[in-house]
Amino acid sequence: MTKSILNLLYSREHEWILQLDKDRVRIGISDYAQRQLGDIVFVENPEVNEKVTANESIGTIESVKTASEIYAPVSGTIIRVNEELQDAPEIMNEQPYEAGWLVEIELSSSGELQTLLNEEEYQIFINEGGE
Template sequence: MTKVTTNLLYSKDHEWVLQLGGNRVRIGISDYAQNQLGDIVFVENPDSDDEVTANETMGTIESVKTASEIYSPVSGTVVSVNEALGDEPEMINEQPYEAGWLIEVEMSNPEELESLLNDGAYQEFVRKGDV
């Protein structure tokens, strides 16, 4: 069973967004995504001060099974990167919604949040297999 957290928004690419206040958000990958990837062994995130664009590649996650691109669900400037993932990428498998977050972004276009799915819509999206 895929764990979904109610206070998050989700993209159809299986990234989640937590609103932190103002235009700042935290981004990670969903429990569904980490389950599909398997044991994660490496994460390549953008650097602080990098610009990210909604629906475009912002990094890569490698697992024992495959490598997968990570897509930014919003546009803006990276203000924080989860440096702990460099030594412990498995935190994404263990705690995808807590310690396994990827980056924080100062959004340039907060309206982009409106295109994301709430927890119920995301659960339905995964359940239907539209992934």
């Protein structure tokens, strides 16, 4: 992995969150999540300008093993969707922290970031069997 993951935050549903600036975040699924899913074959993302609420489903990831909901770790408005995943969903397996991101959200409340896990807390969570 080329990017340091120490500046990422994580949800208990295995999404990672990268703060791009004061009001914008980029979201993807963790390496742990993509390994649990196996080969990803389809991604359904929300629409740009869609309002999302923290902890609610915003899409679906389908793999050869299963289908899994994507949950918004924060509330806000979808401002960008990774269109490349429509034709090449396997990018999520190959580069979960780089090209395999899902969406960018303009935050409605940056305070929600305080509820997320840092790298160390997330590692403890998954090592304790966090599902």
